[in-house]
Amino acid sequence: MTDTSHILLPEGSIEKQTTTLNLGPTHPATHGVFQNILEMDGERILKATSTVGYIHRAFEKIAERRPLYQITPLTDRLNYCSSPLNNMGWHLTCEKLLGVKIPKRVEYLRIIIMELARISDHLICNSIVGVDSGAYTGFLYVMQFRELIYEIYEEVCGSRLTTNIGRIGGFERNFTNTAFEKLEKFLDPKKGYPAQLKEFENLFNRNRIFMDRTIGCGAIAADRALNYGFTGPNLRAAGVDYDVRVHTPYSSYEDFDFTIPVGKTGDCYDRFLVRNEEMWQSLSIINQAYKKVKEFKGAEAEVFHADSPAYYLPEKKDVYTKMEALIYHFKIVMGETEMPVGEVYSSIEAGNGELGFYLISDGGRTPYRLHFRRPCFIYYQAYPELIKGGMLSDAIITMSSLNLIAGELDA
Amino acid sequence: MSISNETIKASLVEKFGEQLTDWQEPYGMLTFTAPKDMNLKVLQFLFDDEILRFTFLTDLQAVHYPNNTGAELAVVYHLHNLQDNIRIRLKVFTDIQQPDVFSATALYQSANFMERETYDFYGVNFTGHPNLIRILNVDEMDYFPMRKEFPLEDQTRVDKDDEMFGR
Numbered sequence: 001m002t003d004t005s006h007i008l009l010p011e012g013s014i015e016k017q018t019t020t021l022n023l024g025p026t027h028p029a030t031h032g033v034f035q036n037i038l039e040m041d042g043e044r045i046l047k048a049t050s051t052v053g054y055i056h057r058a059f060e061k062i063a064e065r066r067p068l069y070q071i072t073p074l075t076d077r078l079n080y081c082s083s084p085l086n087n088m089g090w091h092l093t094c095e096k097l098l099g100v101k102i103p104k105r106v107e108y109l110r111i112i113i114m115e116l117a118r119i120s121d122h123l124i125c126n127s128i129v130g131v132d133s134g135a136y137t138g139f140l141y142v143m144q145f146r147e148l149i150y151e152i153y154e155e156v157c158g159s160r161l162t163t164n165i166g167r168i169g170g171f172e173r174n175f176t177n178t179a180f181e182k183l184e185k186f187l188d189p190k191k192g193y194p195a196q197l198k199e200f201e202n203l204f205n206r207n208r209i210f211m212d213r214t215i216g217c218g219a220i221a222a223d224r225a226l227n228y229g230f231t232g233p234n235l236r237a238a239g240v241d242y243d244v245r246v247h248t249p250y251s252s253y254e255d256f257d258f259t260i261p262v263g264k265t266g267d268c269y270d271r272f273l274v275r276n277e278e279m280w281q282s283l284s285i286i287n288q289a290y291k292k293v294k295e296f297k298g299a300e301a302e303v304f305h306a307d308s309p310a311y312y313l314p315e316k317k318d319v320y321t322k323m324e325a326l327i328y329h330f331k332i333v334m335g336e337t338e339m340p341v342g343e344v345y346s347s348i349e350a351g352n353g354e355l356g357f358y359l360i361s362d363g364g365r366t367p368y369r370l371h372f373r374r375p376c377f378i379y380y381q382a383y384p385e386l387i388k389g390g391m392l393s394d395a396i397i398t399m400s401s402l403n404l405i406a407g408e409l410d411a
Numbered sequence: 412m413s414i415s416n417e418t419i420k421a422s423l424v425e426k427f428g429e430q431l432t433d434w435q436e437p438y439g440m441l442t443f444t445a446p447k448d449m450n451l452k453v454l455q456f457l458f459d460d461e462i463l464r465f466t467f468l469t470d471l472q473a474v475h476y477p478n479n480t481g482a483e484l485a486v487v488y489h490l491h492n493l494q495d496n497i498r499i500r501l502k503v504f505t506d507i508q509q510p511d512v513f514s515a516t517a518l519y520q521s522a523n524f525m526e527r528e529t530y531d532f533y534g535v536n537f538t539g540h541p542n543l544i545r546i547l548n549v550d551e552m553d554y555f556p557m558r559k560e561f562p563l564e565d566q567t568r569v570d571k572d573d574e575m576f577g578r
Contacts, residue, residue, distance in 0.1 A: 053547035060532075061556060065563040096438060226467055226493075229521025240493070247496045344438045345470075345489055345500070356470055358489070371472040373489075381524045410547060 018046060021392075025054050029396045031128060032406030036383075036395070043391045048384040052377075056410040063370040067335030068094045068311070069168060071370070076162035078374060079408040082121035082351040083163045084113045084153065089348035092250055093357040094168045097344045100308045105296050106170040107252040108289045109304065112183065113156065113165060114251070114348075115282040115289070119193070120149045121351030122233070122275040122282075123200075125403040129272055130204060132400045133213040138203050145193045148186050155179035169312040170305025180290075187287060197279055204272070211269060218386045218398030219267035228385075229378040232353025234402055237274045238266030244349035255292070256285050268401040275403075310337055335365055352376050352403055376408040413495050414462060416441040422463060426456055433502070442500040450486070450503045451513040457490060457499075458518055465490040465499065468515065471525040473533040475507075477559045483507035486535055488515070505535065514540040532557035 018041050025035035033054035039047040059074045066074075075086040088110055095102060102110075123146060127139035150160040155178050157165040166172065186192050204210050220230070225238040235242055243260045245253045261277035263270030296303070305312050313332055314325035331337050341363040347356035356373030379402065386402075387395040419441055423431055431453070433444040445453045457465035470489040477483055482504035491498050505512055514537035515522040526537045527546040534555035537543055545552060554561070 053545075056547040058556070061561075061563060224520075227520045229468060229519070229525075242493055247493075342437055343442075345440060345498070347469075354469065356489070358470060358472065358487070360474060369474045371470065373470040377524060377528075378521050381521065 023392075023395070025051070029132065029399075031400060032404060033410075034399070034404065034406060038392070038395070040392065043393075045387050045390055045392060045395055048387055048395070050380065050383055052380065053410055055406055059411045060370055060372065063367055065366055067332075067337065067365055068339065068367070069332070070335065071367070072166075073162065073164050075372075076164055077407050078355075078372065078411065079121070079351055079376070079405045080161060081124050081403075081405060082117040083161065084117040084165045085121070085348065085350045086355060087163060087165050088114050088251070089346070089350060089355050090357060091166050091168050092348060093344060093346040093359055094311070095306075096346045097342055097359055097361060098168070098308070098311060098339060100169050100306050100311065102170065102251070102306050103300075103303045104252060105293060105300060105303045106305060108293045109171060109175060110166065110251050111253065111256070111289045112286050112293070113153075115286045116149050116152060116186075118282050118351055119279050120146050121403070122279050123197075125351075125400070126204075126272055126275050127200070128400045129214070129268065129397060130210070132397045133210055135203065135207070135210060138200050141196060141203075142200055145186065145196055148182060148193075152179055152182045152186065155182060167305065167312055169308040170303075172313075174302060174304040183286070183290060187283065187290070194280075194283060197276070197283075201276055205276070213393075213397060214268035214272060214401070216265070217268045217390065217394045218401065219265050220382060220386060221266065224382070224385075225266060225379075228382040230353065230382070231375050231379070232349065232351070233274045233278060234266075234271055234379055235353065236260065237263035237270040239264050244347055244354050248347070250346075250348060256288050258285050268397055271401045338363060338365055347373065350375065352405070352408065353379070372411055374408045374411060376402075376404055377411070380404055380409055414492070414497060416497075416499075419463060419497070419499060422460065423453070423456075427453065440498055440500050442502065444502045444504065447503045447505045447512055450488075450501070451515065451518070453501060454488065454490075454515055454518055457501075463492065464494055465492050467491040467493050468519040468521050468525075469498065471515070471522055471529060473529045473535050473557075475533060475557065475559045479504070481506055484510050484533055484535055486512050486529065507534075510535045511538050512536070513538050514543075516540055531555070534558070 018039050021038040021040050023036040023038055024030045025033045035051040037049045038045050063071045063074060072087050072090055075090045076083040078086045123142045127142050130138040153163050154160055155176055157163050220238055222238040222240050225235050239262050241260050241262050258281045261274050263274050309328050314329055318325035319329045339361045341361055343360045345356060345358045347354045353375030358371040359367050360369040362368040386398050430449060431443050431445055435442045457463050469491045472487055474485045484505050484507055486503045488501040503512055512535055514526055526540050529535050530543050531545045531548050532555055
């Protein structure tokens with residue numbers, strides 16, 4: 001029995017009456033597999049108990065039997081709204097362990113891909129907040145640009161959702177001209193994503209209904225957010241300017257000029273605004289990175305991977321003609337490359353916050369231990385506190401504005 | 412005022428003396444080991460100290476070392492000082508027969524799920540945790556799957572054994 005002794009009832013009530021409501025695990029409004037057992041007094045939530053783990057796929061265990069490059073597809077399936085970010089985070093972790101030095105052009109190309117992934121992540125989250133508050137239009141508006149982002153991924157790596165993009169040391173192939181053309185189409189201020197985002201903002205930012213629905217809903221104070229381990233846009237909406245890209249720059253983020261938007265109250269509206277502003281910043285970063293990429297001349301302009309033969313697959317024609325390339329090819333494909341002993345923690349700013357990889361190597365061919373710090377998993381603990389005392393409809397909108405991704409949460 | 416690995420180490424040694432061992436700096440992150448009954452004291456000191464201010468728990472997980480008799484399980488805390496932007500790693504080793512470690516939930520709310528996950532996969536029994544039940548695995552599971560005695564592939568299979576290629 002649920003303890004209901006804390007519920008105050010009006011004078012004359014015969015007995016304490018609350019309704020137990022099962023929200024999820026497969027409710028369409030939960031956008032994933034989340035179960036919450038709510039104790040309701042009318043429309044108000046008195047208590048929530050969360051259950052997670054419905055799509056746990058034992059990634060950490062599987063990773064203990066796989067060579068480094070085979071773990072990249074596992075990271076795809078963490079936050080599947082922005083798989084390239086997870087892939088890059090994993091490559092950066094491996095490169096840190098192995099001590100591979102990445103050429104500047106590759107780092108800039110990676111930044112382009114990472115920021116595109118961040119945009120695709122944020123635009124889904126923000127438009128879903130719109131859908132959950134009854135505004136479907138914005139969702140359909142931005143979808144065509146997510147499609148364009150996926151086409152750019154496709155040009156680079158051949159797949160769209162679970163990308164497995166890049167390799168340890170760089171990219172699997174150079175960006176084609178089509179990829180750059182599509183990128184230009186995306187960045188075009190008149191017809192591209194900036195114009196669309198402006199329109200999207202016009203729809204929502206000062207929309208009375210939207211503001212009434214989101215302001216003050218699911219708010220969290222900065223100190224509570226920190227104590228709950230919030231990172232990313234959700235923490236910044238509460239007013240803490242922590243961003244891994246600035247605090248611990250990776251992949252040459254220090255070369256770029258961008259600002260970190262922060263909110264004040266940490267409610268759904270602030271989270272929405274912070275994500276919107278981050279998309280503008282991402283667009284500016286992509287523009288800067290693309291400009292820098294275009295500045296490379298001659299042989300430098302063709303560089304798309306680092307020189308790390310032990311981990312980066314040689315070109316196919318070399319495999320057929322050169323002994324050394326054949327050996328490396330064989331060792332990499334068979335997963336026979338031994339890695340250095342060490343333990344490394346590396347993190348990136350993923351769509352939802354600090355995505356960390358804690359990798360322990362005992363000198364074998366597979367990690368001794370690999371742990372993913374999934375931002376979702378950590379901040380989801382605050383969900384019962386965020387929705388307590390609110391309406392049921394606020395709980396739905398809070399969940400979507402936290403951008404909870406079941407794949408990331410359950411690993 | 413910014414702090415460095417040296418100043419953190421100095422103030423920890425000043426406070427706890429010889430009890431903290433195994434000081435290392437793999438890839439620049441200060442790493443040390445505390446006795447298992449001291450973990451909360453160390454965490455509390457790192458949290459409260461006006462200079463150290465390690466108030467953000469980035470990550471918490473366990474590692475299983477089956478050959479490390481008497482201290483098979485390691486609980487690893489990653490702490491972050493957000494103001495000075497410095498990270499440290501604290502390890503606590505515990506016996507697998509009686510894997511009791513004090514829970515950090517009173518200090519960090521975020522430790523709640525992370526400790527449940529660690530319990531779920533490694534069976535570390537966090538004393539003082541408000542709700543130490545399985546989180547990602549099914550409730551009926553009666554073993555701790557991330558421990559090394561559960562290999563991922565069936566080790567009895569002979570068709571995959573190969574002298575040249577391993578496994």
